[in-house]
Amino acid sequence: MLKTLLLIVGGLVAVVVLAGLVGWLLLRGPDIPYEKLEAKYATKASHYADLPGGVRLHYKDEGKADGPLLVLVHGFGDSHFSWEGWVARLGDRYRIITVDLPGHGLTRAPEGYVASADGFADLIDALAAKENLPKFAIAGNSMGGGVAWQVAVRHPNRVNGLILADAAGWPATTLKKPPLAFKLLKYSWGRAFLRSIDNTxxxxxxxxxxxxxxxxxxxxxxxxWAELQRAPGHRAILMSIQPGKHSQATKEVLSTIKAPTLVLWGEIDPLIEVAGAHKFAEAIPGAKLIIYPKVGHLPQVEIPQRTADDVAAFLTAAGIQ
Known part of the structure; x- marks a missing residue:
């Protein structure tokens, strides 16, 4: 009887293992070579800068060449494409640089690259130094918002305006029901799984x-979005991004920001509670706050016209025109 039971259990285990193997084979997503991705997604506006840490950073330089400079920084897993709506609507008045952070888009980083929000902020500073950029207004969404405010804190001489769209920084405002992928990121086996599959x-x-x-x-x-995540090394970086020593927002840190600041937020953002918007607006001196009803985590994608109009009005009022 025991032998029969063991055979049954063993058979069930074998079936489960086989099913898992078949599932993984069906889901696996090999890397897509950079050359192929660049041929598909790079344009005449694309530029590349060799920066510290072995990073070959891709960015696009578009819009009015002699206009005030606006630097746009995407969120986790995203790319410079997140800002297409703003580029189309603001490019007649502003020079616009959209960046791909390491682990994202068409930017290359060496194996073992350790990414963090404060490290990304220092890369923006390095890009500005290498390309001799003038003072700029910087906008960021989600993780990119965390990078943007850190640029304003760590490199204030670079920044004449700050725009935060559903920005990261206040841990207590992160919701308790993240998407499945975010849940898997909490576990080493989950990160290993996500590194090897097509995450579409x-x-x-x-x-x-x-x-x-x-x-x-x-x-x-x-x-x-999914294809760009399959660039060589990207998924490894995405699975290992560190919080950084200075990535947590506090009133003490944010109160040092002198640049005029606009906080934009989707009222129904399911990733970062709208309470974060109020905290940023209260902590940064003179910050203006706009909350959009029925809008979620990506206001620049969901309502590009309205958000671009609000950004233009803000920049004009700040004398950045």
Whole structure:
């Protein structure tokens, strides 16, 4: 009887293991060479800068060449494409640089690269120094918002304006029900799994759950997001991004920001509670706050016209024109 039971259990285990193996084989997503991705996604506006740490940073330089400079920084897993709506609507008045952070887009970083929000902020400073950029207004969404305010804190001489869109920084404002991919990131086995698969299904469900109107997240948007994550080394960096020594927002730190500041937020953001918007606005001297009803985590994607208009009005009022 015991022998029979063991055989049954052993058979069930074998079936489970086989099913897991088959599932992994179906889901696995090998790297896509940079050359192929660049041929598809780079444009005549693309530039590359060799920066400290072995980073070859990709950025696009668009808009009015002699206009005031606006630097835009995307969120976790995203790329410079997140800002297409703003580039189209603000490019007639501003010179716009959109960057791909290490582990994202078309930027290359060496194996073992350790990424953090404060490290990303220092890379923006290094890019500005290398390319001799004038003072700029900087905007960031989500993780990129955390990078943006850290640039304003760590390199205030670079910044004449700060725009935070659903920005990271206040740990207590992060919701307790993140997308499945974020849940998997908490575990070493989950990170290992995400490093080896095509994450398109997780990206689709995650992104469409982050916005007020899922229709704005098109299949083409999802496919591009997923393909760029499969650049060599990207998924390893995404799975290992560190909080950084200075990535947590506090009133003491944010009160040092002197640049005029605009805080934009989607009222129904399911990733970072709208309470974070109020905390940023209260902590940064003179900050202006705009909250958008029925909008989620990506206001620059969901309502590009309205947010671009608000940004233009803010920059004009700050004398950045």
């Amino acid at each position: 299904p997780l990206i689709r469900s995650g992104l469409r759950g982050e916005v007020g109107d899922p229709a704005v997240i098109t299949d083409a948007f999802i496919d591009r």
